Amino acid sequence: MKRAALWLVQIVGEGNTFTKNQLREAFPDVSQIDRRMRDLRDFGWKIDTNREDIGLEAHEQRFTQRGASVWEPGKGSRDRITTITSSQRHEVLMRDGHKCRSCGIGPGEKYAGTDITSQLDVARRVVRLPDGRRETQVVIECNRCRVGNRELVVDLRQVLAQIAKLPAIEKRMLSAWIEQDGRTFSAVEEVWAAYRTLPADAREHVRDALA
Known part of the structure; x- marks a missing residue:
């Protein structure tokens, strides 16, 4: 993952495109280099495919934005949640009703006014707990919302404070x-x-x- 980050910065350059073949040719000794590259998204790196940028071909990706300098000591360590297994992904999908928790779209449904279909996946969301600690939790989101919400931090204390201010009738409605x-x-x-x-x-x- 760290080598892939340096390759993006030094060879590809921010804002430029690259192909899957170029990535694999650059790392012939690394198995599943595509997955290692995707891991960078957990550290604030934005690497778009044709799901996020319709101007890209299926075999192309764009290095849109550099994130944390993961090659530096301490900046490439992960939060509590790391790799999501297929069984865990299935459990999260079932828990969240096979719907994007942000916009409510289902898998394979078309976005309004377009011919683009949604793809659901597990997204990591940083949550600030009532005691002030930060915890990474998982949620199902579509490809559009996952990109837009990547930097979002949910402040649970703020949500609970807003609920506490609601009149009784609105609390019952919310419940x-x-x-x-x-x-x-x-x-x-x-x-x-x-x-x-x-x-x-x-x-x-x-x-x-x-x-």
Whole structure:
């Protein structure tokens, strides 16, 4: 993994593309070099495939952003969660209902307005616990959300503090949503969500219609 990081920095260069064959030719003595390269994502490195960058071919990847200097002492050590086995991945998928926990899309479903289909996988998320400690936990996310949330740190103390401020009726409502692991939206909420996505000229038509 450390050798792959140095190869990206010294040979490929940030912002440039490389192919799977180039990677394997650079490390003929390393088995599963593709996996070693993917491990860098756990240390803040952004390496895009055609799932994240539709301009790339299937055999191409882009070194988008450098992360931690993993070749330096102490910077390449892992958190408590390291490799996820296939059985563990299956358990997490079952636990999270085979849905992306961020956007709710299922495996193989198309994103709205596109022909791009989702792919679900295990994502690592840093959680700040109520006692102040940080812990890496796992969650199911789609390829889009996994990229966007890579640097996210969840502050559980803040979430609990917000809950404590809710009036009793809203706490009961929240409890029901949590129990169902979902909520339904009213017609006006769905229209509002659609309105927020409209360009400025289209929003003016909506204002005129309401007036």
